[in-house]
Amino acid sequence: MRSDPKSxxxxxxxxxxxxxAVQALYQMEVSSxxxxxxxxxxxxxxxxxxxPNESGEDMTLAHADEAFFADLVRGVVEHQKSVDNAIAKxxxxxxxxxxxxxxxxxILRAGAYELSYRADVPTEVVIDEYVELAKSFFEGPEPGFVNGALDAVAQDTRR
Structure with a gap:
């Protein structure tokens, strides 16, 4: 079964x-x-x-859903106390x-925000996406930790 390229x-x-959004949240934390x-x-x-790519030729970065990006960043900031509590719990x-x-x-804050405040995004998509992000940043146990933490947050927020 082939997927529709438009989708x-x-x-x-x-x-x-x-x-x-993960990069932006990190930047906000370290730079205030x-x-x-x-x-x-x-x-x-x-x-x-x-x-420029490795050979010095220009390449265009992948297109981002900028409205979604802005919602994630603003949402984590606006709801940081409840997002942090959902994770800390x-x-x-x-x-x-x-x-x-x-x-x-x-990573956890962005994922917990999506699970708590973006019911339009399926739980499995949220968890899978942030686990994959964790894999791109970490080689150790962190992706498994992110998976477990976000799965637990989902159980609390998406009953």
Whole structure:
């Protein structure tokens, strides 16, 4: 069964938006930049730009669903207390969210926001997408940790 190429574009655009949102959340945490500043920076300087590849030729970065990206970043910031509580509730005894790596924290926050506030996105899609993102950043147990944590958040938020 072949997939319709038109249907894969939004999926890829959302995947790119999720990656960018994780990067933006990380950037906000380490630099204390505000959401609107980072959203504007990504829109003006990172999305749909030609960048040199390894051979020095320009290649266009994949298209991102910029509205989805902005919703993820703004949503995590707006609902950070409830998002963090949803994650913290499912961490092992003695663990705190601030003990986690900043990248893992950004991945979990974006995923927990989607699970809690974006009912239009299927649970399996959210978990799979953020586990794949974790795999792109980590080689150790972190992807499994992200899978377990987001699955637990989904059980709490999507009954």
């Amino acid at each position: 894969s574009v939004p999926k890829q655009a959302r995947s790119v938006a999720r990656l960018a 930049a505000g959401a609107e500043t980072v959203i504007r920076e990504f829109a003006e300087h990172r999305f749909d730009r030609d960048v 499912r961490l092992a005894s003695g663990w705190r969210l601030d003990r986690l790596d900043a990248t893992a924290r950004a």
